[in-house]
Amino acid sequence: MAGAYLAAAGINLDEEMSKIQFGSLPTAPQSSSPFYPPQTSQSSSAVRPPLSRALTKVLGVRLPRKPSSTLWDVSISDGVVEAVTPHDPAARLGLRPTSSILDAHEAFLAPSLCHAHIHLDKPFLLSDSKFSDLSITDGSFDEAMTLTTAAKERFEEEDLLRRGRALIEESLAFGVTAMRAFVEVDGTVGMMDLDAGLKLKREFEGRCEVQIVAFAQLALFSGRNGGEEVRRLMREAAGREGVDVVGSTPYVEADLDREKQNLKWIFDLALEKGKMLDLHIDYHLDVEKEPLVWDALEVLREVNWEGKAGKSVCMGHCTRLTLFEESEWRRLRESIGSMPVSFVGLPTSDLYMMRTQDGRKGTLNVSEMIEKYGFQAAVAVNNVGNAYTPQGSSDPLSVASLGVGVYQAGTKKDADVLYECVSSRAKHMLGLAHSSLDLLPGEPADFVLFEREEVAWRTKKSIAEVVYDPQSRRRTIKGGRLVA
Numbered sequence: 001m002a003g004a005y006l007a008a009a010g011i012n013l014d015e016e017m018s019k020i021q022f023g024s025l026p027t028a029p030q031s032s033s034p035f036y037p038p039q040t041s042q043s044s045s046a047v048r049p050p051l052s053r054a055l056t057k058v059l060g061v062r063l064p065r066k067p068s069s070t071l072w073d074v075s076i077s078d079g080v081v082e083a084v085t086p087h088d089p090a091a092r093l094g095l096r097p098t099s100s101i102l103d104a105h106e107a108f109l110a111p112s113l114c115h116a117h118i119h120l121d122k123p124f125l126l127s128d129s130k131f132s133d134l135s136i137t138d139g140s141f142d143e144a145m146t147l148t149t150a151a152k153e154r155f156e157e158e159d160l161l162r163r164g165r166a167l168i169e170e171s172l173a174f175g176v177t178a179m180r181a182f183v184e185v186d187g188t189v190g191m192m193d194l195d196a197g198l199k200l201k202r203e204f205e206g207r208c209e210v211q212i213v214a215f216a217q218l219a220l221f222s223g224r225n226g227g228e229e230v231r232r233l234m235r236e237a238a239g240r241e242g243v244d245v246v247g248s249t250p251y252v253e254a255d256l257d258r259e260k261q262n263l264k265w266i267f268d269l270a271l272e273k274g275k276m277l278d279l280h281i282d283y284h285l286d287v288e289k290e291p292l293v294w295d296a297l298e299v300l301r302e303v304n305w306e307g308k309a310g311k312s313v314c315m316g317h318c319t320r321l322t323l324f325e326e327s328e329w330r331r332l333r334e335s336i337g338s339m340p341v342s343f344v345g346l347p348t349s350d351l352y353m354m355r356t357q358d359g360r361k362g363t364l365n366v367s368e369m370i371e372k373y374g375f376q377a378a379v380a381v382n383n384v385g386n387a388y389t390p391q392g393s394s395d396p397l398s399v400a401s402l403g404v405g406v407y408q409a410g411t412k413k414d415a416d417v418l419y420e421c422v423s424s425r426a427k428h429m430l431g432l433a434h435s436s437l438d439l440l441p442g443e444p445a446d447f448v449l450f451e452r453e454e455v456a457w458r459t460k461k462s463i464a465e466v467v468y469d470p471q472s473r474r475r476t477i478k479g480g481r482l483v484a
């Protein structure tokens, strides 16, 4: 079946495996992976490629937290790490091209990447010819809202699948095996974005874990009919099979009372439907305005979130918190205690969009939140190629790299934390099993392989090197299978 599919696409599976086994890796961009040819731009139908064979060993890799001069063999069984042992050169002898053993030729192997927060229905609006008249002219938040609303009115299943599929394929090629994907639900798009997201979730099953957030970007208690339609649709969406998370955007409400109503309503919905919760919250830099995070924590206690086994709560953006004094950070950390509350910094979007009249910018210092105060936190891409974030790609590692400069976090320890922010910490936030930088037995065999460079000494050898300079061809392994 797999062979027939690939043969129809002009691909000889054994030949391609042989290239990988013996080092003749393709040098074309990752999106032209020989295993998974990209869909044509017109295609909206789901063509589910076969998974490659399961690997039992990856030979001769460099690993995080091991001396970069040493090589290791990673044994895999049933999709998890079985053992990590010093490299045995004899294991290479007699390797057959079709073997389930992958010779990595001294490439650097690390845990795979994860999008803690990405919008699946809004990517590539600036490059898709269907929306080419909607370009940025003043670069304001209001304009971004206006342009995106105009684009949403034209959304159809065909372009939602095409753009969403491109986002997931590109992410896979960057080493992403899990993502929290936001799709909007409101009177303009109805259930269309959600249904396209759920289709893509099924299409990529086994290659990438796509967690779907039914997301109210529009107000739940302001605007047309006091938000009644959005609430009705969100309630319906939260009941759809395959929806993992619900989310809202309290700051778009008309006043503080309604922001609080929004919070209470979405917490109740998440509890009622047994979903995780993910909020876009405190997205401003107004020191006069009290952060809503305090109200969110109050609602959390009021509804007995922990007592009712409420799932994880994530708060995104939170730029207002950048104005906190040290005492307020400590108070926040104490208020959260052991509650399952985490934060996600979205620096690419914040730095572009979040600025005051006098030119001040702000984005959560996620490194400091983790290292100094002990918060659960991650960083993420948020938007790709639209008016909210025109710059950047879907590579989460590029956001970790941005963090080195923005947080002035350049030590090896900082690099480990920044990498975890787009890997294990992000997966933890999504409630998923994850592998650590130690690659311990029993952890999922979800990896990204940073391939060998033509100039051997430029081949990546450590986490710090891939965070400082993420540019590298990559291979992605999920559950012990090569998936990109």
Ligand SMILES: [Zn+2]
Pocket (backbone or CB within 6 Å): 117, 119, 182, 280, 316, 382
């Ligand atoms: Zn977002």
